[in-house]
Amino acid sequence: MTDIRRVGLIGGGVIGAGWAARCLLNGLDVDLFDPDPEIGRKMEAVLGNARRAYRRLFPDAGAQEGRLRLVSSVEPAVEAADFVQESLPERLDLKQAVLAAASRAAGDDVIFGSSTSGLLPSDMQKDMAGADRLVVGHPFNPVYLMPLVEVCGGALTSEDAKRKAAAFYRSIGMHPLMLKQEIDGFVADRLMEALWREALWLVHDGIATTEEVDEAIRFGPGLRWSFMGTFLTYRIAGGEAGMRHFMAQFGPALKWPWTKLTDVPELTDAFVDRIAGQSDDQAGSMSIRELERLRDNCLVSVLSALRTQGYGAGATVDRHGDLLRDRAQAAAREGGIDPSMPLHLHDCRVESDWTDHSGHMTEGRCLQVFGAASDALLRHVGVDVADSHRGKGYRTAESHVVTIGDAALGEPLYVTTQVLGVEATRLQVFHTLYKRDDDTPVATAEQMLIHVDAGSRRPTSADDRVLDGLNAIAAAQKFLPKPAGAGRFVGA
């Protein structure tokens, strides 16, 4: 944890909007300045996509978001901030001037991060008040999902500033890579640029189209890179003899005429037209926002899969998911959940792929939300739901869903849960899904969950601790009237 509650953002383009989304979804307030007259609309579009992706990646994170304030100049964006992140266009003169002004308006002890992809912090910090507090915090797009942030100090940057910046980035679920020395382009952009340069040559020389270059990556090495990177992958490619054998066998090829890595093809108008035209064909009719959602879906799937392995980026996501869940539970406890009332443990919003042709939430998604509400109840009484899916745990054996109203795209919703019955192996619950804005009910579900052993596939008693928690809720709720729909069957 850090004591950073409010973040000042300068620039709200592709990267600044991504920072805003990551901070807001981690419960931090954001003050953002961007002179673009369309900033409000663009921010909403990015935030919509980010919410959708973040909820899929961290379904237990709760619905608490920070507050976004759009301001009309740099000073109010930084005056009350505990941390400032600059995401201005990649122009040294602009970054120097704005950082100089912002550093005079912000508190003395506030750390500044710059999103630059390759400018040197020594150059950017020159005119700042308190130049020792500037670090590069180079993120990756989309900032709200990609864990990596390269942290690099300049000649004047203090170790303390780098340490504090890294702690902040970690607290919002990122993986800071601490660079030992200042270098143009940092580490990841140097690697990506080497690949990009070679890719441009392949298209330039007519050897492959933009689509074929991308296929060569996404059906092949890109899959391995996402979890092991280059060196560990190549170590395995050396067989039992490992890296030394790999170097001996493939090292000499570095001198063969395979690559043109030191050269860049000239970006003539004709060449840029060719790249842009092929790229348009590749994207087909998909808009940028649709492509972003496709990218986010895939990233969430990859990160979720890596999470199950607790490896690489999956370990970062796993730790942060646990932290967000614990925070959501603590907030629920602090919010003074009254066990004698139907428990409000799950919040959500109707996502873009939750609706049918009429624009309303589908029955299948209602069931998914009720499943998430059951999971929230189980977590509330101390069940490690992710773990229980692998071993002993509750499985939903029966559900009776009743549709009462409609919920439209984007509608904020919440579920309340009443515990109707608890036995050693059985749990009967009644959920009601409401619209958050006016508390009108949308649907109900009565569910029977059975506690089973995944190995033997037989019912088995839940832990005493869990049963005690559930029985305590059932006892507190026993004076509630039986829900109107409970015990109904189809046709009743």
Ligand SMILES: NC(=O)C1=CN([C@@H]2O[C@H](COP(=O)(O)OP(=O)(O)OC[C@H]3O[C@@H](n4cnc5c(N)ncnc54)[C@H](O)[C@@H]3O)[C@@H](O)[C@H]2O)C=CC1
């Ligand atoms: N796009 C990318 O993939 C990545 C970009 N970066 C870095 O992030 C920084 C921002 O890049 P993008 O977001 O891609 O650029 P962008 O062009 O999408 O956004 C820049 C934003 O800055 C705003 N702006 C211009 N002058 C301003 C001022 N005086 N005060 C406040 N805002 C101002 C613009 O209106 C625009 O919305 C750059 O340093 C870039 O190198 C880092 C990682 C990835």
Ligand SMILES: C[N+](C)(C)CC(=O)CC(=O)[O-]
């Ligand atoms: C193209 N780029 C140099 C701006 C890319 C980055 O800096 C990081 C990324 O998101 O790939």
